[in-house]
Amino acid sequence: MDKNFYNEASGKKLGWEPSWFGERYFDDKLVREIKKWQRSRSIAADGLCGPETFRRLWTERQSEISNYKPESKHFSNYIVYNGEFHPIEWDKFVLWSEKGGLEAPTGNYYDYSGRPKRQIRYFVNHWDVCLNSKSCQNVLNRRGASVHFLIDNDGTIYQTMDLQHAAWHAGSARTNRPSVGVEISNAYYPKYQQWYEKNNFGQRPMIEDAWVHGEKLEPFTGFFPIQLEALKALWQSIHHATSIPYETPTNQFGKTSTKYEQNVAYGKFTGFVSHYHISKRKIDCAGLDIKSMLDEIYCDVEVSNE
Known part of the structure; x- marks a missing residue:
């Protein structure tokens, strides 16, 4: 067997790089390093990164993923998709393994460890009806639910799991398996305005x-401007990492749709949506003008390219 060819094919299929073993190329040096790694973990030392070796490697990296962040002069923060790092241009970003991070417990999501890269079709926006992201994560834990990202009141973005996993955030396997989700902190009810003021x-x-x-909904609290800026930064990073297009359901006037969209609920749409686009029983994120925000991203990209 050509072990170099096998490892290269395995890397393409499963999404790992020689750098995960401290090497640069799919060559004999990599085979030796894989053998060394396998021996240290009592795995048959054949020098091949097959499914068993990859699952073990992937799980170990996940537990301390922040230790593998790339060193770059241009970026300091990254989202993680199948163990790979993708830049996000936002200062307040915390991975699950970092100090102060929030992590979704194993068992509260579809675990795709060691499998081929999950294909992601759309991004679902939620509000959490909680006072902050930590409270939201606690609620999700108690309910046996999960979400990939949370955006706190001050614009801090938390990633709670690798995007390779499918979070339980959008109601059914049909919508959870091909999607990524975010919970944006917002208590929704106006009576909580005093709490926000009291906490500065x-x-x-x-x-x-x-x-x-x-x-028409009764008046409710919206998002802080910094949360919307964080959300746009997250959308941009997701777009580049997953190739989800800058699209959202629109009405006959080209405005953000304000109703349930069957093509979204049945997985026939790819882009950025609100939870209510998927379910007639949900109202989040009513008032979030996704189309206008995506247009702003387009404009920002065009200006930066000039």
Whole structure:
């Protein structure tokens, strides 16, 4: 067997690089390093990174993923997709293995460790009806649910698991398996404005003219501007990492759709959506003008390329 060819094919299929073993190329040196790594863990030392070796390697990296962050002059933070690092241009970003990080417990998501790279089709936006992201994570843990990202009141983004896993955030396997989700901290009810002021966040903007599923909602609290900026930075990183297009369901006037969209719920759409696009029983994130925000990203990209 040509072990170099095998490892290269395995790397392409499973999504690992020689650098995971401290090497640069798929060559004999890599085979020797794989054997050394296998012996140290009582795995048959054949020098091949097959499914068993890859699962063990992948799991170990996940437990301390922040130790593998690339050193770069241009980027300091990265989202993680199948063990690979993708830059995010946002200062307040915390991985699950970093100090202060929030982690989804094993058993609260579809675990795709050691499998071929998960194909992601769309990104689902939620609000959490909690006072902060830590409270949201605690609620998710108790419910046996999960989400890939949380955005706190101050704009801090938390990644709770590798995007390779499918979080339980959008109601069914049909929608969870091909998607990524974020919970944006927002208690929703105006009575909590005092809490935000007391904790030095200031009052949230009020949303007074939001419609969803053909009904006008009672006034509710919206997102802080810094949360929306964090969300755009996250969308951009997700776009580059997964190739999800900058698209969202729109109405006949080209505006963000405010209703359930069957093509989204049945996995026939790829882009950025709100939870209500997937379920008639959900209203989050009513008032979030995804189309306008995506247009802003387009403009920012065009300006930076000039």
